[in-house]
Amino acid sequence: MTPTPRPRRLRFFAAVALASLVCLCTAGCGAADLADIDPAAIPEQPTYDGDVRPMMAYYCVGCHAPKTQLGPNLSGYDYSSYSGVIAGFSGIEETVFVAGNMPPGGARKLTLYEQAVLARWQENGFQQ
Numbered sequence: 001m002t003p004t005p006r007p008r009r010l011r012f013f014a015a016v017a018l019a020s021l022v023c024l025c026t027a028g029c030g031a032a033d034l035a036d037i038d039p040a041a042i043p044e045q046p047t048y049d050g051d052v053r054p055m056m057a058y059y060c061v062g063c064h065a066p067k068t069q070l071g072p073n074l075s076g077y078d079y080s081s082y083s084g085v086i087a088g089f090s091g092i093e094e095t096v097f098v099a100g101n102m103p104p105g106g107a108r109k110l111t112l113y114e115q116a117v118l119a120r121w122q123e124n125g126f127q128q
């Protein structure tokens, strides 16, 4: 029995299909960033009380506050107060905007929308 070229061609098509899937994913899934958020969808003047405090309470304060189960002001950050969030904003930039490693582990991360709100809050000078 002579070998038919079919299996090889199939493998080729499978490789092409896989490659285009990977391309689609890096373009479509991986490239999502703050720039993809419609600026008009973000509050014009986010405030600490209205926008930021609830976010910090949900995502960060459980571990980074003067009194937490993991210890006081974990790593020196206190996200439970207005002045604490401003003082620790560089930590938010590092861990949330760039590294995406806070909150740690499999915990739900801030959405891009929430990150965009935080970024605009900073741009506008941390309105209380």
Ligand code: HEC
Pocket (backbone or CB within 6 Å): 059, 060, 061, 062, 063, 064, 074, 075, 077, 079, 090, 091, 092, 094, 095, 096, 102, 103, 104
């Ligand atoms: C479940 C607990 C937990 C939560 C929730 C959490 N963190 Fe952390 N965080 C840690 C631990 C533990 C460390 C220290 C160990 C480490 O650096 O991984 C840390 C360290 C940090 C650091 C210092 C990182 C460094 O490189 O020194 C920053 C900044 C930070 N967290 C910001 C945040 C922000 C912002 C949030 C909310 C979006 C948050 N964390 C939520 C546990 C937590």
